[in-house]
Amino acid sequence: MKPKRKTSAQEAVERMHDDAVVFIGGFGRGGVPENLIEAVCQKRLRGLTIVSNNAGTSSTGIARLLEEGCVRKVVCSFPLAKESVVFKGLYNKGLVDLEVVPQGTMAERIRAGGAGLGGVLTPTGVGTDIAEGKQVIELDGRNYLLERAMRADFALVKAHKVDPMGNLVYRKAARNFNPIMAMAADWVMVEATSEVAVGDLDPEAIVTPGVYVDAYVAIASAGQSMETAA
Amino acid sequence: MKPKRKTSAQEAVERMHDDAVVFIGGFGRGGVPENLIEAVCQKRLRGLTIVSNNAGTSSTGIARLLEEGCVRKVVCSFPLAKESVVFKGLYNKGLVDLEVVPQGTMAERIRAGGAGLGGVLTPTGVGTDIAEGKQVIELDGRNYLLERAMRADFALVKAHKVDPMGNLVYRKAARNFNPIMAMAADWVMVEATSEVAVGDLDPEAIVTPGVYVDAYVAIASAGQSMETAA
């Protein structure tokens, strides 16, 4: 197995383009690839569709992308957190579109995209606003929504450790959406806190096999784990 | 978290009953819970539906259950291996029913059962005998089969290590169907090669969280890993 492309954050995002669909890992501030996001900001892309659990908190993560005017649409489960001030400002002015997806449905739609499925049938959202425009399928007397698989052009993934083959492990709840997003994008970029040698990761404990990874950056994020509380 | 029920193979299978649907892990001879299977044989159950990748090889694993007359139906992907002599004998005499499921579809149907989904849409099997009687759904010009979720009354799972909370890790390719079967059965019994203390398993490397496990047996199988070649 040949090593994956190890690169800088700036080089990693080079092939990203306007109007792309982009998965970004993270839940709150855990597992957010902040350095890759910053590199996208600096590239001044436009018209991105961002798929992520939140719509950015304070001025970090996705809030940075929104602030820089890179984003046309946000697909997420929790857009209106108290700290999502940048998103709320743009959304209220009609400057950014929003698709709200139940968190578990979002996870399954992404996983289905990665697994080459067309979609899944879920009981979640039946009889709610989320069902609007979706096909309802009855099986054994129970109703399910047909939820379509979701893929992205690019995924920005935050990992704990990476080896030169692209194998990844995560840290605690920073795992969140990262492994399934890595499975479901055409080009997967990883920001890992540290790099280890081939063979240092236990084959039984690798969460994302390197076959899913296209490029990686090894860099410790300032604003990530173990920061001092404000 | 209270310890799970640690028990003998005989006690573990006590609540199993005739006509139950039973998941059994394994692929070839890797990851087959042979001691639990033997306990089921000794209980002389009847009318079981067995869901497993193979239909038993030589006279081990599922072949034992078939030999003992416990099985009414086998659901599997690979029934006709050269060594599946017991199955072929019974099948040719019409003494056991068979449902053949593509291996990846079987995996997704089981996972869907575990994930509380009604089913998945898969491109696998479109235009083949497997599609018979199944709903075809077209999305963006591509056809998918609606494959129903599958659950079982009981799962027999083979793990490498178990802790008293029921957390599991597996060994190499003996992982196979075991983790997804553990997610999708109402009562999950585990046969682990060894037992370790709580905290000995790395929380990042646990494959099956203990919440899925109902009872476990710690026992080294004679016919399992590292046997001398015949």
Add this chain to the structure above:
Amino acid sequence: MTATGLTLDQMAWRLAQELEPDWVVNVGIGMPLAVVPFVDPAKDIIFHSENGIIGMGPELEGTGVVDNDLLSAGKRPVSLIPGGSFVHHADSFALARGGRLDAAILGAYQVASNGDLANWKLPGARTGSIGGAMDIAIGARRVLAIMTHKTRDGEPKLVERLTYPPTALGVVTKVFTDLGVIAIREGRFILEEVAPGVEVGEVSAATGAELCTEKTCIMSLPR
């Protein structure tokens, strides 16, 4: 009128008594978080956090250092119990929808007598934050709602039919309010317990649907 009802701590204490030993329980953000400190550690409840924590331990306070990789769904620093583990988001919600949650504790805007739950979006609002509520509500074996009995404007929140956008249909099994404990069975609200000092008639009047009070007891509070 509800001045005689329970405090939030008392509501939370009462709900905590509902949890049985060894249950796997998901706790929503907001009011449900108040329940956790009242849960008897001897019950060995396994808390599930939607962001992939199985065996979430108590919240950490005043340590000065925040581990952003170990936050609750409410984004507060927590710990992991011995024997706990981490899974990714698809596996976390597989657990929630797949029937391994014995109970979910959720906040609510409205609960209907058929068990319908509204807790994510205000009527007429352009949008709201669903988070994991729809999946958890549909998946948990028991949905325990905790909310005030009435809105700030004095409108009943226990209703015959939702007027707020629903989160999930027919899922709520019990409601814990400042006035009492209301079970939902066969499409009816059943007042199982009334808060000490509150009249049963007062609860009926504050409820927007028929309330069965035949077997109502007075709630026992500690001390």
Add this chain to the structure above:
Amino acid sequence: MTATGLTLDQMAWRLAQELEPDWVVNVGIGMPLAVVPFVDPAKDIIFHSENGIIGMGPELEGTGVVDNDLLSAGKRPVSLIPGGSFVHHADSFALARGGRLDAAILGAYQVASNGDLANWKLPGARTGSIGGAMDIAIGARRVLAIMTHKTRDGEPKLVERLTYPPTALGVVTKVFTDLGVIAIREGRFILEEVAPGVEVGEVSAATGAELCTEKTCIMSLPR
């Protein structure tokens, strides 16, 4: 007539040349297994085994001890390459269907000129063993079939329309037989290479559909 064609080893050698560096490749059981020893290790091919091995190493021989926990899909003892890993069955087939397999090498009963593949069940048989073939055939970016050009009875296996039960429709990209290499493009068989010593007309006669031979070269074999 096919006495002048390639041996199995030669067919396997030729197919092995088709694999490009760093590809992720699934190898089916049966004839495809013959390909692996001919693959240049310098190409760093990552072999995927359906039973959850990513980075399957060469088969082990004559060690006397068999590790049943590390067998190929064909149930033969194998190794894991450095940097390899294990996944469960749902994740293994997610990889196969999800587009991360650059190629799959599969045996075949029949291949049709529209790319339809038959390899799991004989006509009229009550059943057959599918295994992972349907998922892998539908998921891999390229399906490379390896088979003899004709059946033992002399019937063509490259056909205009399948008469055997299909495994997957429109998936085969190239066929490697004892007589040559046949690409499938726009619903047509294209004889890219003919085995040394075999006449192009002989291949056409052995093929049950139109065979485009405009740009056929003679295959170069080693030595």
